[in-house]
């Protein structure tokens with residue numbers, strides 16, 4: 001990445017170990033969502049460029065040393081990547097704040113360290129991995145090898161671009177695949193560095209490639225490309241369906257982490273001293289642009305008034321402002337288009353008769369961020385769980401409190417959704433915690449906590465929230481082909 005004029009960065013593809021412009025020199029602009037200023041011009045790939053990048057990854061897989069080098073050597077290079085990310089932590093966190101609009105403090109203390117951990121974790125995990133052996137009396141011995149699949153297409157979103165890309169890159173690389181990354185076009189800055197970081201870490205040319213452009217063109221071309229063997233995707237459910245259709249002809253493997261509309265269920269025996277601040281995080285972290293957001297807050301009617309009063313006060317106390325400022329807890333939405341989508345739900349809420357508790361308009365802002373895509377933390381109460389604001393993924397700082405009376409009713413509302421990524425339960429009753437955790441149809445349930453991540457644990461969604469699981473051996477199963485070798489012993 002270079003700077004072309006004051007503060008405007010030039011971002012190119014990273015192909016076969018070097019930066020490259022598009023074959024037709026086309027570019028697109030990226031804006032800072034806090035100000036609407038242009039912060040980067042980015043190479044926009046043609047279909048021919050996508051061919052080239054996928055071919056580079058193919059050649060690096062077929063004839064390069066990456067998949068044949070020892071696991072120890074490969075993993076040492078991946079760990080070096082993690083170290084370089086930590087050495088460049090401030091720079092990457094600044095880019096993430098600039099590009100996504102998320103608070104720098106969160107990127108610096110949580111997401112960039114997690115990105116480094118994603119790489120290191122899978123390097124360690126692969127080195128320690130065993131295999132299966134099945135002796136057949138004394139006559140034959142079966143043993144299993146886990147070999148890389150080939151070229152991995154990683155199509156990644158804009159809400160946590162660097163962290164979520166490394167979450168796929170770590171296991172894909174550790175397993176010995178070569179990679180084509182297609183970052184989200186709205187937020188390409190941090191991810192564009194991964195090629196050069198890989199090169200600096202000693203990873204051979206052609207193993208980590210990055211290609212930029214619109215999802216509908218470049219994402220589609222990567223998905224259809226016959227040199228690409230699998231697609232790991234995080235993003236919207238609609239795009240997941242398109243990827244599945246476009247990848248069908250080349251019979252790709254898919255792993256999808258898609259949308260969510262999590263129920264955050266607060267029972268009357270919950271410890272509100274913990275439940276309120278964590279529910280605020282679950283609602284407004286990254287301006288609610290988190291697939292795991294607890295955007296449907298189910299509250300038992302006996303504590304409804306107390307909960308609303310405390311939650312309102314905590315939402316109003318959140319510091320909304322410049323993402324680069326240390327004290328900022330919530331920044332803008334990522335783009336004008338997304339801002340308009342989120343704002344449209346304020347009209348829908350009104351039409352649906354939802355009761356506004358707080359928010360619903362633009363916050364007071366310092367002069368330099370007056371043009372940013374800001375919305376106040378917004379809270380509604382609605383007693384109709386079928387309302388659109390209770391059903392659709394808004395992906396913004398807009399949450400709805402839904403009252404309930406009994407456990408059965410809470411479960412019924414929690415499961416009345418197309419999504420099933422995660423759920424949250426607040427209770428001091430252990431038996432109830434288990435009952436509700438078993439009853440909610442979602443891939444992760446957090447009890448008296450939220451977004452606590454052990455990278456060994458399965459992570460992914462039921463229903464329209466995804467296909468497959470990431471994490472620990474689940475990621476490795478996706479990024480490897482299991483091979484059984486059967487040896488006659490006599």
Ligand SMILES: NC(=O)C1=CN([C@@H]2O[C@H](COP(=O)(O)OP(=O)(O)OC[C@H]3O[C@@H](n4cnc5c(N)ncnc54)[C@H](O)[C@@H]3O)[C@@H](O)[C@H]2O)C=CC1
Pocket residue numbers: 155156157158159182183184185213214215216218219220223234235236237239240242243257258259260290291393394395
């Ligand atoms: N699960 C999650 O973490 C995320 C969920 N979303 C949800 O999706 C909604 C829409 O956001 P979008 O930016 O439109 O998400 P998206 O799912 O379209 O974008 C994610 C990635 O997919 C790529 N892409 C788009 N169309 C493609 C196609 N046809 N083939 C291959 N790749 C393609 C994009 O370029 C980007 O890299 C959000 O409002 C939110 O509800 C968005 C981002 C992340």
Ligand SMILES: O=C(O)/C=C/C=C(\O)C(=O)O
Pocket residue numbers: 159160164167234289290291292453459
């Ligand atoms: O912690 C993870 O591995 C994944 C987190 C996912 C998100 O933050 C997201 O997609 O919004």
